[in-house]
Amino acid sequence: MRRSSTQAAVAGALGLTVAATPARADHLSAQATVVGSLALTNNVFDTPSNGEADLFVQIRPGVLLAYESPRMLQTLTADVEALEFVRNSDQPSINYHGGYLARVTPSPRSTITFGANGTTGQLSQLASQTTPDQTGATALPAGEVAVRAADVTQSLSYQVSPELRIQQTAFGRYADTNDQVSLDVTSYDAGASVSTEYPWRASAVSLEVGLAIAHLQRLGPAGGPAGVDRLDRQLNPHVTASGRHDFTRTWSGLANGGVVMINPYGTDPFNPTAVRTRQYFPVFALTAAYTDDWGRATLSAGRAIQPNLFIAQNTVADTVTASAVVPLWFTGGRRQAPQYVGAASLGYARTELIDDGNRASLGATSVYRADVGFTYAPAPGLAYGVRYEYFYQTAAAAAATLFGSYSRQTLFVTFSYRWPARLAIDVPKRRTSLRADGRDTDPVGGEQVVPDASGGADDPRGGGGGGDQGGPGTGGVNGPANGTSGGTTGTSGGTAGTSGD
DSSP, rough: OOOHHHHHHHHHHHHHHHTTSSSSEEEEEEEEEEEEEEEESOOOTTOSSSSOOEEEEEEEEEEEEEETTTTEEEEEEEEEEEEESSSSSSSSSEEEEEEEEEEEEETTTTTEEEEEEEEEEEEEGGGGOOOOOOOOOOOOOOOOOOEEEEEEEEEEEEEETTTTTEEEEEEEEEEEOOOSOOOOOEEEEEEEEEEEEEEEEEEEEEEEEEEEEEEEEEOOOOOOOOOOOOOEEEEEEEEEEEEEEOOOOSSSEEEEEEEEEEESSOOTSSSTTTTOOOEEEEEEEEEEEEEEETEEEHHHHHHHHEEETTTTTEEEEEEEEEEEEEEEEEEEOTTTTSSSSEOOOOEEEEEEOOOTTTEEEEEEEEEEEEEEEEEEETTTTTTEEEEEEEEEEEEEEHHHHHHHOEEEEEEEEEEEEEEEESSSSSSOOOOOOOSOOOSSSSOOTTSSSBBBTTTTOOOSOOOOOOTTTTTOOOTOOOOOOSSOOSSSSSOOEEEEEEEEE
């Protein structure tokens, strides 16, 4: 059932690509890709103590298609992953991933984008699909949690005048997790927002209003503890204001703040007498960013209110995150496509579970995460890497039931290959600007400073992320939807105030 639904999603994305293609061929590019890793972890089951070590292998062959016409650019990616644990698996698990991105330019003043992503896999292993600077610190359920996730995004941007830009965004996300023991979660949400931005000199200010609807269902085992089974349905409006300022050619800052209203509706069939009231939560984010041709770095801190789709619960997350990507120039390589690159992130997040009835805390989870990696790209389309990840999580009260306390260390050795090596079509990178002048976004055809985990130095499939003005994470299943911060990874966003790369 799960395999067929994912295949249908990939086939549907392919159908959209074909349907949008005119009869004559303009520019079509097709590449075969393969990504692999050999990894060693010291806690394969995420147990609180006496963790069991294991070696696992991931192989992910796939295809990358791109189509370009005068006013439209489309990309489609699809791959199949085989994941095999040496000591704790009778047979490899097969997972599927697919993504579609389209950008339309109806006029010189307007741009429309559409994206869709779908994935299956084990929740603890999805971070390996991102680069080390993108992981962030997000609380995750412990153990062997199987996940199916999908998201869609749409945006329309119109430049009314040199001093005014209007943007409309919409999103939808779905997550289904099952740990095979105690929890079965089915969650989805959707929303839309409208924002205006006014730039002047080295600054820009914006205002956004939006509305999201959420359906959060969690089922525990028969005879389990009370309070685990629940269904929350909500209509959550928000309003946020943000400002960006470029201090120098390389340094910039971003600040935003606003209010999110959690507005429950309907009756919970598992707790029919529960009273759930409307609540208001302040949110904010502060970000300092450094951007240069030779690298980039960000330092962020903030608070966000968001539904965690993996546990079907509203959360208040206080986060501090630092990330950097540094090409190692002294080892050689072209300026815009260095052969050796270092990437790292450090993060802390304190996540509180919120009772929709009285705003009381149901327990908190603290996460510490460090991720560092080095990549060597000897040729276009070919990359090798080594990566180390440290993850430590503590949980109290009800949060302990949903998340668990554990630590895990993992060492990866990776490779990626794409054939043909050169891209026949210049594909824009999916990055949201933190600067008022927008110079930290790659131009169409620009090569990434850090090679993407899926395909080498000039691969277009760098993970989508959330926007710094409240757009939903492109590819972020669990990123916040309240307009204050973008998701940093394809599966577990939530670093306040940063933008996905």
